[in-house]
Amino acid sequence: DAGITQSPRHKVTETGTPVTLRCHQTENHRYMYWYRQDPGHGLRLIHYSYGVKDTDKGEVSDGYSVSRSKTEDFLLTLESATSSQTSVYFCAIRAGTGEETQYFGPGTRLLVL
Amino acid sequence: SQQGEEDPQALSIQEGENATMNCSYKTSINNLQWYRQNSGRGLVHLILIRSNEREKHSGRLRVTLDTSKKSSSLLITASRAADTASYFCATDEDDYKLSFGAGTTVTVRA
Numbered sequence: 001d002a003g004i005t006q007s008p009r010h011k012v013t014e015t016g017t018p019v020t021l022r023c024h025q026t027e028n029h030r031y032m033y034w035y036r037q038d039p040g041h042g043l044r045l046i047h048y049s050y051g052v053k054d055t056d057k058g059e060v061s062d063g064y065s066v067s068r069s070k071t072e073d074f075l076l077t078l079e080s081a082t083s084s085q086t087s088v089y090f091c092a093i094r095a096g097t098g099e100e101t102q103y104f105g106p107g108t109r110l111l112v113l
Numbered sequence: 114s115q116q117g118e119e120d121p122q123a124l125s126i127q128e129g130e131n132a133t134m135n136c137s138y139k140t141s142i143n144n145l146q147w148y149r150q151n152s153g154r155g156l157v158h159l160i161l162i163r164s165n166e167r168e169k170h171s172g173r174l175r176v177t178l179d180t181s182k183k184s185s186s187l188l189i190t191a192s193r194a195a196d197t198a199s200y201f202c203a204t205d206e207d208d209y210k211l212s213f214g215a216g217t218t219v220t221v222r223a
Contacts, residue, residue: 031209
């Protein structure tokens with residue numbers, strides 16, 4: 001998984017609870033991404049970062065916030081979890097020749113009850 | 114919104130047969146990429162084809178790109194049980210983001 005770890009790997013939480021997911025990389029790549037994956041939708045971009053403290057919204061950013069205080073960590077926070085945020089969340093970095101391809105973490109499976 | 118759409122949604126083939134899946138997209142792209150996802154795992158990059166390329170090979174994979182039709186195809190030759198996975202196309206519009214399709218699920222029967 002190209003030196004990308006995600007924690008936790010599984011989480012069950014209740015509606016209205018804040019949740020933070022962590023993505024950690026070991027190779028100092030500039031670009032980091034958070035996606036969610038739901039059946040029939042493929043991967044949808046939530047937020048991405050292009051450097052420390054530099055972030056921007058993706059197509060499904062409502063209800064999510066992110067922070068990147070150091071190069072290696074990109075945090076995704078669900079401010080008040082809802083059942084519609086039950087999903088599998090993937091972190092990715094941009095790397096490879098010309099930094100054109102993305103490498104994905106193992107995913108976090110989140111269930112909001 | 115999603116840029117790429119894969120077709121078919123699901124594909125079941127016998128081991129040794131070829132598998133072909135297609136991807137259509139809507140806007141101009143810098144490159145198009147194919148990824149594989151095994152059950153319960155993250156996506157793995159397979160191959161990248163640039164907008165000025167028409168065909169590319171990597172092992173048993175062959176990718177074509179037709180920018181006039183805004184479409185791409187991925188061919189897996191001589192399929193194996195280990196090729197059972199979901200396959201996603203992703204388009205790069207030169208803004209450091211990828212847009213993924215919903216994927217094609219391939220099942221290779223022994």
